[in-house]
Amino acid sequence: MRRLSPRELRRLSRRFGLTFEELEGVEEVLIKLHDKQLVIKEPHVLVMKISGQRVFQVMGEVEEIPVEEKPPAIEIKEEDVQLVAAQAGVSLEEARKALEATKGDLAAAIIMLQESKRMSRQSS
The missing domain is CATH 1.10.8 (Helicase, Ruva Protein; domain 3)
Structure with missing residues (x-):
């Protein structure tokens, strides 16, 4: 398969309605799961717009932080x-x-x- 030049890639992307944009100034990305948090420091974030939807591609060093469950506060009347x-x-x-x-x-x-x-x- 032959490589595409950046110019050809842009042209094909426009034809299929794809746009790419690098998100500047991102310091950290936090993904919260039920039992832990994923923290990505100084990430490289690329936003792809496809058919009105935005897809985020995040690259960087991931740190996993376990989350301690706190019981909900009880309100006593x-x-x-x-x-x-x-x-x-x-x-x-x-x-x-x-x-x-x-x-x-x-x-x-x-x-x-x-x-x-x-x-x-x-x-x-």
Whole structure:
């Protein structure tokens, strides 16, 4: 197969609706996956436009960074704290701690607090 000169390549690209453009000034490319991140520092990025779509070609040194999963923050409503405190007969602070321990599960928090009270009465 014969090599194409840059001029011939440009002409063929235009005929097929392809355009190539180098993206200047790119410092880093970050690709986030569910268990890790791929960081490409000082990459060479080429953008190809084909039929209205853009395709990015990224070349460079890849660094893999594992991602630690953070549990989602639990939002505990004040009404829930008051309900648990009233049902279990404990302070608002104890009710809030129980809701945090049970990840916002009202029934589990009430049962946990009632069991805790029952155990402390038995040991007295």
